[in-house]
Amino acid sequence: MELKTFITVVRTRWVLIVVVTLSAVLLGATASLATAKSYASSTQLFVSVSSIGSSDAGDLVQGSSAAQAKVRSYVSVVTSGRVLEPVIADLGLDTTPAGLASKISASSPVNTSLIDISVTDGDPAQAARLADAVATSFEKVVEEQLEQPVGGGSGLVTVESIDAPVVPTSPANPKPVLWISLALGLGILSGTALALLRNTLDTRIRSKADVEGVTNAPLLGGIGFHTEASSAPLVVNNDPRSPLAESYRALRTNLQFVSFEGRSRTFIVTSAMPGEGKSTTAANLAVCLAETGASVLLVDADLRRPRVAEVMGLESAVGLTDLLVGRAELVDVVQPWGRLGLHVLPSGTVPPNPSELLGSLAMASLVSTVEVDYDFVIIDTPPLLPVTDAAVLSRCVSGVIVATAAQRSSRHQLKQALAAVSEIGSRTLGVVLTMAPTKGLGAYGYGAYGGYYGSVTENSVPASRAAAR
Numbered sequence: 001m002e003l004k005t006f007i008t009v010v011r012t013r014w015v016l017i018v019v020v021t022l023s024a025v026l027l028g029a030t031a032s033l034a035t036a037k038s039y040a041s042s043t044q045l046f047v048s049v050s051s052i053g054s055s056d057a058g059d060l061v062q063g064s065s066a067a068q069a070k071v072r073s074y075v076s077v078v079t080s081g082r083v084l085e086p087v088i089a090d091l092g093l094d095t096t097p098a099g100l101a102s103k104i105s106a107s108s109p110v111n112t113s114l115i116d117i118s119v120t121d122g123d124p125a126q127a128a129r130l131a132d133a134v135a136t137s138f139e140k141v142v143e144e145q146l147e148q149p150v151g152g153g154s155g156l157v158t159v160e161s162i163d164a165p166v167v168p169t170s171p172a173n174p175k176p177v178l179w180i181s182l183a184l185g186l187g188i189l190s191g192t193a194l195a196l197l198r199n200t201l202d203t204r205i206r207s208k209a210d211v212e213g214v215t216n217a218p219l220l221g222g223i224g225f226h227t228e229a230s231s232a233p234l235v236v237n238n239d240p241r242s243p244l245a246e247s248y249r250a251l252r253t254n255l256q257f258v259s260f261e262g263r264s265r266t267f268i269v270t271s272a273m274p275g276e277g278k279s280t281t282a283a284n285l286a287v288c289l290a291e292t293g294a295s296v297l298l299v300d301a302d303l304r305r306p307r308v309a310e311v312m313g314l315e316s317a318v319g320l321t322d323l324l325v326g327r328a329e330l331v332d333v334v335q336p337w338g339r340l341g342l343h344v345l346p347s348g349t350v351p352p353n354p355s356e357l358l359g360s361l362a363m364a365s366l367v368s369t370v371e372v373d374y375d376f377v378i379i380d381t382p383p384l385l386p387v388t389d390a391a392v393l394s395r396c397v398s399g400v401i402v403a404t405a406a407q408r409s410s411r412h413q414l415k416q417a418l419a420a421v422s423e424i425g426s427r428t429l430g431v432v433l434t435m436a437p438t439k440g441l442g443a444y445g446y447g448a449y450g451g452y453y454g455s456v457t458e459n460s461v462p463a464s465r466a467a468a469r
Contacts, residue, residue, distance in 0.1 A: 006196075008207075013195035020191030021184065028183025032176040039124035040172035041131040041165040045115045045138070047071050050156045070157065071108045071115060074142065078106035078117055078134065083141050087133040104134060114162070124168045131165035203410045211404065211431050214415050218258070220401065220430035221251030223281060225437070233280040233311045236287045237338075251281075251432060252288040255401075258429050263398040264371035267429055268301070268379040270390040272417035276405035277434035279307040282380040290340035294375040297334070299345040301379045301393060303354035306347030308380050312337055319348030324362045330369065343374075354382070359392040367396040384417040391424050399429035406436045 010017065047070060077083060079101040087093070088100060105118045117135055121127040139159040147157035205211060211219050224244050232238050236245045269282040279302065286298040300308035301320060309316030314335050322328040323345075334343045351357055358381075371377050379397065381390035394400050400421050404414045414431070421428050 005209075009195055009199045010192065012206075013198065016195050016198070017188065017191035020194060021187035024183045024187025024190065025180055028179045029176065032174045032179045035174040036122060037171040038120045038122055038173045039127045039168040039170075040118055040120045041124070041127040041168055042116060042118040042163075043131050043135045043165045044162045045117065045135060046160045046162050047074065047113045047115065047142075048158045048160070050158065068111065068113050071113050074115060074138075075106045075108050077141065077146070078115065078138055079104050082145070083134065083137045086137045086140075087130070090137075091129065091133055100130075103130070119165075120172060128165045128167045135161055135165070203412055205404050205406055205409045205411060205414060205433070207406070207437070208433060210411060211414070211433055214411050215418050215428070215431060217402075217418065217428045218254075218430040220254045220258070220432050221247060222433040222436040223247050223251070223277065225406075225435045226280075234283055234287065234313075236284045236291075245284075248281075248284040248288050249291075251285060252292070254430070255285070255289075258399075260398050264377070265375060266367060266371040266377035266379070266397045267399045267401055268381045268390060268394055268397050269401045269403060270381045270417075271383050271403040271405070272385050272409055272413040273383050274305070274386070276383070276403050276409055278383070278403040279311060279380050281401075281403050281432055281434060282378050283308060283311045286342055286344075286376075286378050287338075287340070289376050289378075290338075290342035293341065295341040295343075295373070296376045296378065297343050297345060297370050297374040298337075299370075299377065299379040300347040301358060301381045301389070303347055303351055303357065303389070304382050304387065306350065308344065309346040312344050314344055314346060316346035316348065319346035321348035321351050321357065323348070323366065324357045324360060325351075326362075330366070345370075355387065355389050355392060358389050363393065364396045384420045385413060391420050391426075394421060394424060394426035397426075399427040401429050401432060403432045403434050405434045408435065 049070065081097040084097040084100050084104075088095060088097065093100065103120050107116050108114060109116070115138075117131060117138070119127050119131040119134060121130060139161070142157060142159050205214075208219055208222060224247060226233070226235060226244055235242060236248050239245055269278050269285070271278040279300075282298065286296050290296045298308060298312070299320060300306045300316070302308070303321060306316060309319070314337065318328055319333050323330060323333050333348070334345050336342070337344050357363065367377070367379075377397075379393065381393055384390045384402075390400070402414070402417055402421070404417075418428055418431075
């Protein structure tokens with residue numbers, strides 16, 4: 001994973017990471033408070049082996065080596081029943097050697113003749129008493145039992161206490177600062193891992209990179225999320241100097257560089273699924289193209305859920321369906337829009353057989369007729385995946401523009417839609433990313449430069465807008 005992708009995931013899913021981290025810290029703090037306090041008291045013993053009849057350097061080295069060898073065995077003796085039973089009896093403890101052994105730990109530093117004994121208990125004073133009693137019992141067991149010569153006399157092994165156990169003043173466990181620190185680190189790691197996992201499992205289109213990962217078709221533009229898209233979708237006309245309007249003009253510019261391979265500039269605008277902004281994109285693109293002085297015809301061929309007339313503020317009682325069934329002529333149903341060279345052909349009455357009408361010879365003849373009279377013909381169609389209307393109609397035009405919505409469409413849906421276009425032998429001119437984020441690393445468009453374009457005043461309303469009122 002690239003660093004940029006990682007940073008994008010963290011910034012996008014920071015809430016998840018914070019929630020997991022705070023939960024881990026809360027859990028660590030709760031566990032720390034709920035854990036009973038225990039105190040540790042320790043002592044250190046020194047084991048030496050005496051030599052008989054000689055005190056030269058060789059014998060001293062040999063004695064030291066023998067002591068270190070014995071110490072490794074004595075570590076296990078500390079928690080044996082022979083050592084602990086006298087401790088239980090002397091202190092009157094209500095436990096067993098095995099139960100007492102669970103409170104005791106013994107170790108020996110490497111290459112030394114030392115034994116470290118540590119005892120933990122809920123009572124600090126009791127922990128110190130136990131440590132002292134265990135050390136005393138261990139000394140007796142070693143000197144008087146394990147290392148006692150067979151013929152009597154003093155043994156060669158001596159165990160001495162170096163550090164007497166003291167009563168601890170602070171608990172050894174729990175350690176709230178340590179526990180919370182570990183919980184914080186674990187929470188950050190877990191939250192980040194969960195965010196990366198969700199990002200991997202999330203197949204939604206989120207950015208330009210996701211689109212480019214699905215298709216080799218050019219990304220013609222990115223349209224930012226418009227909060228008023230349902231009530232005022234024609235942003236190029238309503239707010240022509242806004243960053244969002246400029247993103248449609250950028251789409252227009254990129255489309256003008258697309259090669260139509262000698263064919264007419266007639267294309268359909270569709271999407272994989274409903275609600276991805278195809279009709280809004282088609283309408284705003286039509287206005288942008290008309291602003292250049294080109295003659296443009298916008299056709300509403302979505303005969304299932306037509307919306308172009310509503311977006312453009314026109315009457316839709318008569319339109320494409322009436323034309324296709326022979327109830328009207330083209331000149332009777334095409335409506336001019338504004339003072340630009342833009343005309344709109346509404347859908348008309350919603351028919352019971354949309355696919356048959358759009359795949360008819362009448363529709364093919366209509367496309368052939370209007371592409372001669374207009375520089376651009378933009379046809380809004382139903383989505384590709386639910387119905388076959390767009391795929392059928394794509395055979396009559398020069399290409400297809402597919403709109404895909406960020407955070408709504410999935411990569412699989414976009415891939416299926418593009419495959420549907422390809423399988424029927426049509427050409428995908430490009431993809432338009434709609435509802436794109438305008439902030440963050442995955443942002444696309446002109447959001448960062450909004451201050452440059454300024455705001456529209458009443459005096460700056462263009463003629464096209466005034467005509468539409």
